[in-house]
Amino acid sequence: MALAQSMLPPPFLAVAAIQPLPHQRQTLPIGAVRPGILPPRAAKRSAKARLPSAVTDESLSSIISDLELELDDGMAAAGELSGGSTLAERWREIHGRDEWVGLLDPMDPLLRSELIRYGEFAQACYDAFDYDPFSRFCGSCKYSRRKFFSSLGMDGAGYEVTRYLYATSNINLPNFFRTSRVGARTWSQEANWIGYVAVSDDETTARLGRRDLVIAWRGTVTRLEWIADLMDFLRPVTAVGIPSPDAAVKVESGFADLYTDKDPTCRFCKYSAREQVLTEVRKLVERYGAAGDEVSVSVTGHSLGSALAILSAYDIAEMGLNKASGGGGGAAAPVAVFSYSGPRVGNGRFKKRFDELGIKAIRVVNVHDTVPKVPGVLFNERVPELVRKAAEGLPWSYSHVGVELALDHKRSPFLKETGDPSCFHNLEAHLHLLDGYHGKGRRFVLASARDPALVNKSSDFLKDHHMVPPFWRQDENKGMTRAHDGRWVQRNRQEIDDHPEDTHHLLRRLGLAAENN
């Protein structure tokens, strides 16, 4: 695709600042839709004046106060790229209908805030995952499904999680799966939580202009060795039960395994991730289609989660689950992938079929991150057409899908010099870079003043003088709490959701039940 080619990493140009729409700085809960906001000069000055002169000052200060935003008053004149229109009016465009042509350079503020919003759905998978090998719930989601967003302080998200997704940890992905150090009395020996399906509530649906289904896949926060383990080989999707009219459509076999493997002995992974997500999407599309809602399917993921997002988006479209059941009638729900630091997933034929199915994908990457460069370092979408044709049959000829939005962490004045590849790959860092991105060669200026402190949630990437502790995201006392009798205990978690009772019924309707029992 010409578009993908044109989205190669930009050269490191000199800077000309251009800024959209300054209106009043406002409280922005994580997960809320952010129009491109830049505090006007007056607001900035007052923020600076609020800096505590003495540590005994009772006011609060934050890292943002440290920044000299250096705004030019003239920048406001550079214009309102959104043209004042709302997400409800523009959502199809923002969702990739036109493959984001004209929205990336200069950066469209509404698209920017939506990229951050979908990235935060992926980030939620990290923030909610129980990594602690001493927890009996290691490998599960720390929060109950019904309180998912509120537990994460994302009350403003406006979505409801309808299903948790699990995968079997029998697959060899040591840095992705986590299991308790001690096997006894753990929630599960075989399963790991790998994401969720959520749907917008009525209020948010009105704001978004359609009922939005979000599928968010967990990836890997640090430790990039998994990618080396994965550089395995391409395998036809049909070999793992994913339909395709073209037998030459292939994907990396590790991703396919992760997506399709199951363990009949395990309550949580007796259905594959694939079966879980397909049945849930079928159910929700039918439910909201029957209610007359316009529906969109938005699949998001970071790193390995991006691979699952691309694969599952393909599967959903190939299975026709974005259409009302029965095949007839109404328009298909548009399917878009919001990918962050994702590796390549399949071959050129996979990409071709992905495009034919009308799936849109936007891939946010940091040019210094190696993960998006693999697999397929030698043979990929960047080599000349002729070489690619010749290499098509090779098991290591990969192709990216969709449109790339290349960011450069060296543009952010908040980030320090480091050689740590896990910093380059960090999702929160990408969201920070998005907030400062205004187009190729344009100066880095925070558009919504999204809190840069979030970058250090699980990295050591902010400059020291901002005084934000590295890796600050942690539970009080590692989840140990004081019981009524004074003892320190790990609180037992509430009932952990496994699978809705209609899963098998829905699988039968999808023609997939034969695989189950």
Add this chain to the structure above:
Amino acid sequence: MALAQSMLPPPFLAVAAIQPLPHQRQTLPIGAVRPGILPPRAAKRSAKARLPSAVTDESLSSIISDLELELDDGMAAAGELSGGSTLAERWREIHGRDEWVGLLDPMDPLLRSELIRYGEFAQACYDAFDYDPFSRFCGSCKYSRRKFFSSLGMDGAGYEVTRYLYATSNINLPNFFRTSRVGARTWSQEANWIGYVAVSDDETTARLGRRDLVIAWRGTVTRLEWIADLMDFLRPVTAVGIPSPDAAVKVESGFADLYTDKDPTCRFCKYSAREQVLTEVRKLVERYGAAGDEVSVSVTGHSLGSALAILSAYDIAEMGLNKASGGGGGAAAPVAVFSYSGPRVGNGRFKKRFDELGIKAIRVVNVHDTVPKVPGVLFNERVPELVRKAAEGLPWSYSHVGVELALDHKRSPFLKETGDPSCFHNLEAHLHLLDGYHGKGRRFVLASARDPALVNKSSDFLKDHHMVPPFWRQDENKGMTRAHDGRWVQRNRQEIDDHPEDTHHLLRRLGLAAENN
């Protein structure tokens, strides 16, 4: 002293269990006085029955449920060593009047619970200290003085902190002092919080049988390199302004510096730790003496904090501050040191003078911990009298003070095999060992069922199968909190106490004011 000699580490004998006083298991907040409690068989069985059969059980379980206490019903008959008498009746004995003769083997339950209680006052210094180099308050106490115990969940302590103690961090003790990674806007560049003075409230005073002043000194949690740095040389106490009728009374110079150094430019350490503690003790002894209270002075500390405890107890007694002012009249308040894993502090003459002053010290050690064996590895109180006399003039001839209570971490079935010296040295581990200690060669059985989970607060010492995370004591999000505007900030601390206004006046009365300005 004959007593100190007789308290050498016991041989690893076979076990005969003897147990005091089983009454009902009860809620025991940390810091509460614990009579020697052992749950009766029925209580134990029901605790075991409460073990969650499934992780979805909503009940709480704790590590204690894991233990087979293996009680013999006959053990109860072994008797109630406390003889049913109360702390109010026995406090002088427990406080060391008779140098703990007859209380250590078998272990007196009341003494055991008091050793744990004073150890917890020392532990509070660790739990309250801000170690985070990214905090603007690094090196200070995390909690305000008036809410000290409640912030630590020690509401039941029954003491009120009357003063925080600071030292100048200009001294070369890199693992003791902590300073912010970034100098600007920190609470202090020169000071570190090193402990506190507290006094028992009326209710607790009634229970204890006297008004108890506690002086607790912070030590070093991990990193034992400081002890190597300190193996410096002995120095006459008079050289640093501590009085002594015997010019040959010497202490390790590093401890003396830490205790007496100050920095006139610093709000928090313009008075030395010595000046702070002496003026506070004088004030409190006068206040409560005038009110007709019997008063005791209890000095506690772990590791380096033990050295400060011994040195300050000596100083208080030598200065006569435990007596009502004017020198005349009433009896002196008894001064006792509760020392945990402490090194040697001074020479033989220091010990001699310490004894002459009537100060009592009990030193709880783990026989596998090296810290109590230094300084003075070659010449110390254990070498024959003749050698000691000959070595007396050497600058590396040290002597322990007081009575040693030697514990052995290998006796606890909760602790794993490890070669990590910081585990052997850990204060919480000592408190756990105390709770299981019943006398030389007697079986390890938890007397009060003090929660073994506390051991892993800042160590990795519990057996893995107890499923208590190592180093679990940590603040939620490293103290980052969400402000009203959604930003993540380090909360500014309330006003940090420096020094009472009467400090200079009291110093003048003590004849020490000439040193100040």
